[in-house]
Amino acid sequence: ETGVTQTPRHLVMGMTNKKSLKCEQHLGHNAMYWYKQSAKKPLELMFVYNFKEQTENNSVPSRFSPECPNSSHLFLHLHTLQPEDSALYLCASSQVSGSNEQYFGPGTRLTVT
Amino acid sequence: GENVEQHPSTLSVQEGDSAVIKCTYSDSASNYFPWYKQELGKGPQLIIDIRSNVGEKKDQRIAVTLNKTAKHFSLHITETQPEDSAVYFCAAGNSGGGADGLTFGKGTHLIIQP
Numbered sequence: 001e002t003g004v005t006q007t008p009r010h011l012v013m014g015m016t017n018k019k020s021l022k023c024e025q026h027l028g029h030n031a032m033y034w035y036k037q038s039a040k041k042p043l044e045l046m047f048v049y050n051f052k053e054q055t056e057n058n059s060v061p062s063r064f065s066p067e068c069p070n071s072s073h074l075f076l077h078l079h080t081l082q083p084e085d086s087a088l089y090l091c092a093s094s095q096v097s098g099s100n101e102q103y104f105g106p107g108t109r110l111t112v113t
Numbered sequence: 114g115e116n117v118e119q120h121p122s123t124l125s126v127q128e129g130d131s132a133v134i135k136c137t138y139s140d141s142a143s144n145y146f147p148w149y150k151q152e153l154g155k156g157p158q159l160i161i162d163i164r165s166n167v168g169e170k171k172d173q174r175i176a177v178t179l180n181k182t183a184k185h186f187s188l189h190i191t192e193t194q195p196e197d198s199a200v201y202f203c204a205a206g207n208s209g210g211g212a213d214g215l216t217f218g219k220g221t222h223l224i225i226q227p
Binding site: 002004006030031033035040041042043045048049050055056058090094096099100101102103104105106107 | 117145147149154155156157158159162164202204206207208211212213214215216217218219220
């Protein structure tokens with residue numbers, strides 16, 4: 001266990017549904033990240049939060065809406081997704097001061113039908 | 114932006130032999146190079162990292178080397194074991210404080226043949 005948990009682990013949703021992914025870190029970190037992992041593509045950075053403030057949006061479509069209520073929790077709200085959004089969504093956390101060691105959760109396997 | 118290339122995409126070695134995975138990066142401002150191991154059904158696990166102020170780092174059977182001039186870095190696994198079978202990712206980023214996303218390579222599927 002890395003100290004980063006994600007729920008749910010698997011999610012199937014229709015294109016008109018609204019769902020949310022949750023991430024929680026128990027490491028005392030203050031930066032959190034969302035990455036997308038698609039088959040045969042590198043992990044893609046989506047969003048970065050530094051002390052609850054969003055510091056990076058890597059040109060992600062507005063159908064993905066992140067929320068970071070505190071340094072330990074991160075959400076990804078999903079609505080009107082497309083089948084090509086099916087992927088493994090990974091959350092990571094790190095400590096802002098010093099190194100950039102990022103610790104990942106197990107991911108949420110999302111399938112959009 | 115940063116671009117990371119990783120080779121090979123698949124590597125099959127006999128148990129006990131060594132494995133080497135190579136990566137190149139494009140942004141000379143990058144100074145932090147972690148390696149992750151991902152097993153089936155799990156998230157990536159940080160196994161070793163190196164910063165640009167050193168050329169080599171070793172941790173038991175794994176080592177990483179960095180050539181800043183050529184902008185490439187490599188992962189070396191010696192005395193490979195079946196449990197080393199996984200997908201390995203290299204990444205590049207910054208470690209000067211702050212929150213910075215990492216740029217990843219496409220991954221290498223390492224297969225250890227018994």
